[in-house]
Amino acid sequence: MAAVDRLAIDGGTPVASEAFPVGFLGSAEIGEPEIEAVTSVLRNKTVFRFLDPKNSWCTRLETKFKNLTGREHALAVGGGTAALLCGFSAVGIGDGDEVIIPGYTYIATAAAVLLCGAVPVICEIDETLTMDPADVERKITPRTRALVPVHMRGLPCDMDRLVLLARKHNLLVVEDVAQACGGSYKGRPLGSFGEAGCFSLQQYKVITAGEGGIVVTDNPDVFQRAALYHDSAMLFWQPGETKVRAFPGTNFRMNELEGALGCTQFDRLESILARTRKVKRGIVEGLQGVEGVRLAPVNCPDGDLGIAAILLCETGDRAKRFAAALNAEGIPASSVYDKTVPDRHIYCYWEYVMEKSSSDAHGRPWTSPLHDQTRRYTPDMCPQTLDVLGRSIHIDITQRYEQKHVDWIVQAVRKVAAALA
Numbered sequence: 001m002a003a004v005d006r007l008a009i010d011g012g013t014p015v016a017s018e019a020f021p022v023g024f025l026g027s028a029e030i031g032e033p034e035i036e037a038v039t040s041v042l043r044n045k046t047v048f049r050f051l052d053p054k055n056s057w058c059t060r061l062e063t064k065f066k067n068l069t070g071r072e073h074a075l076a077v078g079g080g081t082a083a084l085l086c087g088f089s090a091v092g093i094g095d096g097d098e099v100i101i102p103g104y105t106y107i108a109t110a111a112a113v114l115l116c117g118a119v120p121v122i123c124e125i126d127e128t129l130t131m132d133p134a135d136v137e138r139k140i141t142p143r144t145r146a147l148v149p150v151h152m153r154g155l156p157c158d159m160d161r162l163v164l165l166a167r168k169h170n171l172l173v174v175e176d177v178a179q180a181c182g183g184s185y186k187g188r189p190l191g192s193f194g195e196a197g198c199f200s201l202q203q204y205k206v207i208t209a210g211e212g213g214i215v216v217t218d219n220p221d222v223f224q225r226a227a228l229y230h231d232s233a234m235l236f237w238q239p240g241e242t243k244v245r246a247f248p249g250t251n252f253r254m255n256e257l258e259g260a261l262g263c264t265q266f267d268r269l270e271s272i273l274a275r276t277r278k279v280k281r282g283i284v285e286g287l288q289g290v291e292g293v294r295l296a297p298v299n300c301p302d303g304d305l306g307i308a309a310i311l312l313c314e315t316g317d318r319a320k321r322f323a324a325a326l327n328a329e330g331i332p333a334s335s336v337y338d339k340t341v342p343d344r345h346i347y348c349y350w351e352y353v354m355e356k357s358s359s360d361a362h363g364r365p366w367t368s369p370l371h372d373q374t375r376r377y378t379p380d381m382c383p384q385t386l387d388v389l390g391r392s393i394h395i396d397i398t399q400r401y402e403q404k405h406v407d408w409i410v411q412a413v414r415k416v417a418a419a420l421a
């Protein structure tokens with residue numbers, strides 16, 4: 001075999017002659033606008049959002065999210081988990097309810113369900129890495145109250161089928177858009193499909209507020225209930241504005257420093273996604289017709305954020321060899337499910353779900369008499385999910401990749417596919 005074709009893992013020359021840019025998406029772009037906005041908050045000495053509501057950065061951020069999603073209402077909160085908790089509580093999910101979530105999502109989705117007093121029911125994902133509508137339907141029981149489409153790695157769920165299913169079985173839909181801010185499905189923004197949509201602005205996300213989350217909804221009662229839940233004294237800050245019955249809340253308020261950072265980062269969203277999508281299109285075009293590996297199907301390629309390229313192999317063993325060979329070629333790739341690497345995005349590593357444990361000495365919510373006490377959780381309960389993730393290779397994409405990075409990814413995948421054929 002010519003030296004140029006010998007895999008780098010076998011001593012050949014790596015395809016990529018330089019390291020890929022590392023780091024995050026939005027936070028890698030933090031610059032003067034962010035610094036100026038955050039320092040202006042400090043200069044004003046007004047960090048609490050309700051001190052000067054007319055000039056609040058948090059309020060401005062909410063308006064930006066209303067415009068992004070086309071929703072009537074948006075509420076800024078302290079994090080994505082908080083957004084899910086507010087969203088679930090606002091739609092009335094609680095004790096005795098079952099909520100269907102995919103076996104591939106961050107553990108926080110399951111935690112938020114449990115913290116509301118409900119229990120998660122874990123469904124399979126399909127090759128799109130998002131919830132498999134056929135399995136969602138199989139998992140519905142008389143206790144099912146809601147389903148949570150999670151648009152993992154910016155990949156839209158099959159919202160047509162999920163929304164139809166929800167209608168057919170009279171279920172609520174709360175979208176987890178933590179990883180998919182700015183995405184869409186068939187032209188409609190992600191976060192605009194369900195009763196509520198929940199975003200995260202944590203540092204790993206496309207844009208960041210440091211920490212932060214947003215709940216969006218069209219339903220004024222859901223919005224008011226989310227606001228009550230996010231602040232135990234909401235009626236004090238906005239007297240007379242709440243028409244729904246009060247209940248105890250938390251403190252999940254966003255502060256003005258986060259609001260200022262979130263607003264300035266938001267203004268970068270369009271440009272970041274234009275660049276990630278261009279990179280992904282280049283990879284997809286370059287890999288047309290490649291043999292021995294294939295790109296994972298995407299429910300709506302136009303709405304995909306383009307922050308990850310997923311390759312599928314025939315077997316898990318092959319995916320691991322493929323990913324190791326790509327790494328040696330200098331490509332930032334990893335096998336998604338590797339038994340030797342615990343990953344809190346895969347249900348079998350959600351220990352407090354698998355073990356049904358909680359902070360409560362009585363074991364709530366698991367032990368609530370309203371829940372099905374025979375429900376069991378085991379690491380092998382979603383074999384299709386483990387199979388798909390085991391066969392998947394994840395190639396990270398950031399907006400800082402240039403044409404040369406696209407070319408290296410394409411060349412390396414083709415080289416490894418040919419060598420492992």
Ligand SMILES: Cc1ncc(COP(=O)(O)O)c(C=O)c1O
Pocket residue numbers: 079080081082105106108109150176178179200201202212213
């Ligand atoms: C799919 C998903 N849901 C929920 C969350 C929770 O968001 P946060 O970390 O902002 O609480 C995250 C991210 O961390 C996530 O990736």
